[in-house]
Amino acid sequence: MARVLPFPALLSTLGTHLEADGPSSRGVPKPSHVRPLLEAPNPDAELGRWRASGAVLRDPRPALYVVELHGPAGRLSGPPVRFLLCSLRPDAALPLEQDPYRPRSWCVEPAVTLAADDHGVLRGLLAEASERAGVVWQGAFEGSRVVLRRIEPSAISKRIQAVLDEAPLRPLAALDEQHPTLAAVVPLSDPGLQLEPIHRALKGVDTFKEETFLTLVAAYARIYELDEPLTSPRGLAAARERLATLISGQHAVLLVLPEGRGKILRFRQGLDLAHLKGAPRSPTLRSLDLALLNALVLRTVLGIQEPEAAGHSQVYPVRELEALVQGVQSGLYQVGFALNPPPVWEVRAVMEAAATLPSLTLRVEPMPPAGLLFLDPEA
Template identity: 85%
Template sequence: MARVLPFPALLSTLGSHLETDGPHSRGVPRPTHVRPLLEAPNPDAELGRWRMSGAVLKDPRPALYVVEIQGPAGVLEGPPVRFLLCSLTPDAAPPLEHEPYRPRSWCAEPTVTLAADDHGLLRGLLAEAAAHGSLVWEGALDRSHVVLRRIEPSPVSKRIQAVLDEAPIRPLAALDEQRPTLAAVVPLSEPGLQLEPIHRALKGVETFKEETFLTLVAAYARIYDLDEPLTSPRGLATARERLGTLITGHHAVLLVLPEGRGKILRFRQGLDLAHLKGAPRNPTLRSLDLALLNSLVLRTVLGIREPEEAGHPQVFPIRELGELVQGVESGLFQAGFALNPPPVWEVRAVMEAAATLPSRTLRVEPQPPAGLLFLDPEA
């Protein structure tokens, strides 16, 4: 069982606008004021110096916090997404992904943690807590509106902890094995939460010859050509729509080729994966798009060994489809495979089966920013 606990937070003085001037780590926004901390040789020691110098102030009482993120219209429309900022103890459930990302600081970079919330109980409790919580900070981060509230010790906070004591929860990053970790728990029932896929790019694969590959993969998938080039905004949008349309009752991936060309591989029904050496033993994992890509395409057709391993020299995780297309077009990659967003029910099934996803399977949007508050390393 996971142990979600209040914690003594370290709070910094923030302006009304937080800006990011560099790349995000694993998609976690890094506002300008927190980057020196996260880029220090020892972030926790640096945070301790901030505390001693008075740059951050300690909340004298342990508490839980709710951060609400409302994206701009047209991007994340609808209600805000609420994350519970809390302390997650090392005896919590193992990370959802194999070989998870290790934060630079477990005290400053919140570890996104998914919570099964089949009946919306946690979502309702976070909304209630936010309605009555005390305002800590409100402002803008990039183009999103962010509100941070403190949940005073109360019946609501106890109910939140009681729900999380029983709910399956899984972090998307590694936890500190010795001390509590700053976590951002989000219910899977949040309507504004988006689960985004992490695509795959190929580089230096000698067995990848386009014509031969298409001939061999036809034994496992039907191949659909795309009329619009992926290098145009319209072509990219059409490819996403086509990929999402073809999955009804099937699984599909988008093959990204040079010169903006794209083809959709729609896997045939009734494929027996159990006999394949590289297929997951767990039947729940065998139903994932990424598992089919790894076992059928990368392992069986192309002969790539262990393509799901983190840090693979020939298979690279890519966050954005546009970035994947640009990388193939520039010659950085030979080809790429884009995936559909993983459905919530599929992730929920993996959690219920106590299974582990391949490395870098998914990410969530929006991401709670680092630096709204810190977990005191001396607590």
């Protein structure tokens, strides 16, 4: 099990609005004030210089922190999503995905970590701690309200640590193997937490011929036509709804074709994946949409070798469905495959089985921005 600990944080002076430094990468969002730090040859050494110069101040007492992320105005009007900012020992659980994101600094970019919380105990403790904790900073980032609170060493902080000592924890980023890592732990039971899929696009695949592909894939999936083009907001919304409602007891992916055309591939029931070359050995992983896409469509039908490998020359991860459609429309990609968001129970089953997801299977929304506080590299 992982070991979650309080830590002496380094705090910087922040304005009321954090400016975004371009689009988010594979890691956590990076406001502009942390850009000089992360672009330094050695970010941890640069953070040490910031501390020596007084640019950041060290909280003298180790503590836990909670960051509250409120939804933008008009969206997610429920309670905020709460992340526990803590120090995570290097003997923590392995990352959830293969080839996880490797941050430039384990002291600056918090490693988002999913915590199994089947009965909502951790979620309740974070809410209770937030009511008692003092505000360290509050402001806005990308249109959302953000509040950082300090949890003083107390009975409730010990209860939080005791719960996390027993809960399965799986980070979405690589951890420092020698030193503690700054982590942002979020309970899977949080109703505001969204697990978003990472889609797949193909480029340079000589074996993909649309008519032949549709004929061959029909042995593994039923094909559904879409009424409206994916290039219109209405067509895209209808495709999302159709994809989400076709998966009762089954699995499906959205095939994105040129000229805004789209089809849904609904995998047939009773497929014997256990004896299929390239299918995951774990029954838990064989139930994932991405595993079915990799094994049945990309490997078997198209003959792509190791489509799940990171940095593949023909298979590209795409974070947003709109970007996938635009990429196929512009000719950047030959074809795309869009996935449903992975359900929480499925991710929980992977954690329970101590299995590892393929690279870039999912992302978390919302995510806490870097730079709210830092882990002292000299602590």
